[in-house]
Amino acid sequence: MPHTRGLLGNSRRSAKCRRVDKVVSSLVTTTMGKRTCRSYGPQTQQARLLKNQPVRTVMTRSHGTSGPSFFHRLPIEVLHMILDRLSLLEISVLSMVSKEITKHILDYISSQKWRNKTIIQSFHPSACPEQKPIVEHYRHLGLLYKRCTLLIPTKDRLKLIFSKFSQIPCFMLEQCLVPGCTAFVSFGVFLKTLIAGWDELESHRVFSCLCDFTNLMQKTEGIITAKPGVKVHQELQLRLFCRCVLLDPWVNQPERQFWLTQLLKPWPMVSQAHLLFILYGPLQPGGILGWQDVVDRALTPGSLWGLAQAISILFSKPEVKGWTTHLMFSIVMELTAVPEPWHLENLARFLLLCGNNVSYxxxxxxxxxxxxxxxxxxxxxxxxxxxxxxxxxxxxxxxxxxxxxxxxxxxxxxxxxxxxxxxxxxxxxxxxxxxxxxxxxxxxxxxxxxxxxxxxxxxxxxxxxxxxx
Known part of the structure; x- marks a missing residue:
């Protein structure tokens, strides 16, 4: 009976509320009607137009709210449970709704639990036989970070992002020794998605920030100043990182030219040639750079295609990047003398692959x-x-x-x-x-x-x- 009484009480209160709403609505209508009757001329026409307009039911960002929003009333644990149910693409779309929601999502993706579940993946072939799902996952992850950090200054958003990735050994140079690790490929897809459409000044900041978090310049210096072929593992690590993260993800020549220029320009000419060979030189069947192969014997036609393509990219628009004809000749001569003067057939094939302009x-x-x-x-x-x-x-x-x-x-x-x-x-x-x-x-x-x-x-x-x- 108490339960029945409670239900009856609720129904009575509901009926009472409906009656009150009806009375209030009647009063509002009467008041508006009186105001309309007392209006003349253009004011009467304006009142009629306002009356016929539909009632606004959605609050946009520009109108704001005076009280706490729905997300403020939710416990943080419940909000995280809701976000856990969404995919990365869905969260990235949700982050564009308002500043407040963006803040909640940033707090969510900054948690250690989310990092362990989403950013840390298994990149080794034995644990992940299919590479494509991991690459797609990082493409969506790049889109999420791109959207939810949109309102943060470039320097702060890069620091926020790279601080997360630098905690994972597979993303860092010389930290992962497992053959076939796909972390660099995933990182490259993530970075390309994140910075697609950024201007050159922002891309400079990306390169500077990446060098700070990975010690790229210091590690590069230690490799290119050593005798060719002495630091075998470090050479391959540098090649994989630069190719997979910075160079190969970009299809268009201007982007590749930009990143290749950033990698080369801090060094003198001899070191530039050394670095070019590390990045694009021919590989032996065991995956080791063929430093001596270009000197001792004639190579197959495809072996030198990578180096020739790098020269073509580097000098595709020399007037834009300051690469003069004299500089082109110097860098090709230095390159074809690393580690010693090349076999003449290799040099001839290399020039032919570079094209008429370089050859002449x-x-x-x-x-x-x-x-x-x-x-x-x-x-x-x-x-x-x-x-x-x-x-x-x-x-x-x-x-x-x-x-x-x-x-x-x-x-x-x-x-x-x-x-x-x-x-x-x-x-x-x-x-x-x-x-x-x-x-x-x-x-x-x-x-x-x-x-x-x-x-x-x-x-x-x-x-x-x-x-x-």
């Missing part, structure tokens, strides 16, 4: 410095690579024509052509002599001799045809 700059600069014999030998190897790799011989002919026209006098031009013909004969003789030393085992050199004779005939056919036109 290097060959013309060498010729102007008086190294005509060296240029002639290099051109012969360029012709050889064109034949081996399937490039059109007209490309080599055009290069020869450009170098030929560079000389101002007829004597210098004849001298250049004479050196070119002598180089053909000399390289053919050297190849034959290397075959004669060990005919049975040196089948590769024997094949090179035939290719050299074929490209000699093909080049001169094209060259004479061009001159006789």
């Amino acid at each position: 700059t290097v060959l013309a600069s060498k010729a102007l410095f008086g190294h005509v014999a060296e240029v002639s030998r290099l051109i012969i190897y360029i012709i050889l690579v064109c034949e081996k790799d399937g490039y059109q011989m007209s490309w080599a002919v055009n290069i020869v024509q450009q170098i030929f026209k560079m000389f101002s006098t007829a004597t210098e031009r004849f001298f250049f052509i004479q050196h070119l013909e002598n180089s053909f004969s000399q390289i053919t003789r050297e190849t034959f002599e290397s075959i004669a030393e060990d005919w049975a085992e040196d089948r590769e050199s024997f094949q090179t001799l035939f290719v050299l004779l074929e490209c000699n005939a093909r080049f001169h056919t094209k060259f004479l045809h061009t001159l006789l036109k």
Whole structure:
């Protein structure tokens, strides 16, 4: 009976409340009606328009609230339970509703519990056979941090974010020794999502902050000042970090050029060449940098593609970043002498992959410095690579024509052509002599001799045809 009495009491109070609401509504209507009747002219028209407008039911940010919001009335534990039910994308959208909600979400994602559950993931292949879900998770995480820290100054938001990531060993240089760890890839996707659309000044701050938290500059200095190949593990760690976090996530050349420039410009020319080789140099099957391979033997066509692409990116818009033609020649010369002067076929293939502009700059600069014999030998190897790799011989002919026209006098031009013909004969003789030393085992050199004779005939056919036109 007490329970029944309580229900009856509630129903009575509800009926009473409805009656009160009805009376108040009637009074308001009557009052408004009186005001409307007493109004004349434009005021009457304005009152009618206001009466016909729909009642505002949603409070926007601009209107504000005088009392505590719904989130203030919720216990913090309940709010966190609600956020626990949402995905990262849903939380990131929710953070854009208002400043107050953004503050609550920032408090939520700053908790140790959330960090342990969301930021710390298993990046090792044995624990995570599929890499894609982890990468997507960090893309969504980057979007969340991008949105919920939008109103915080750049320096403070970077400090907030990097302080979280620096506590995880897999994200730091030389801290994780597990092969195949995907932490750097995940970090790169996160960082790209976070800073996409930022201007160059903010990107400078990102690089500076990243260097502070990872000691990137100090670790780089210790590696590039050492003898090539001595710090094997550190070289690979630096390569993976810079490529996965800063360079490879960006598809567009301007962004890659920016980050590559930031990595190179603090160092002198020799160290820049050393660092470029670490970042993009050919790898042996075991994953070790092939420092000596570029010196001792001719490499496959794809081995030098990464280095050539790096040079193309670096000098894609030299006038914007201050990379002059002289600087281009210097850095290519330093690079192709690390750790010692490269095998001429590797140098020729590298120049061919870099494109016409770089090739002509290097060959013309060498010729102007008086190294005509060296240029002639290099051109012969360029012709050889064109034949081996399937490039059109007209490309080599055009290069020869450009170098030929560079000389101002007829004597210098004849001298250049004479050196070119002598180089053909000399390289053919050297190849034959290397075959004669060990005919049975040196089948590769024997094949090179035939290719050299074929490209000699093909080049001169094209060259004479061009001159006789």
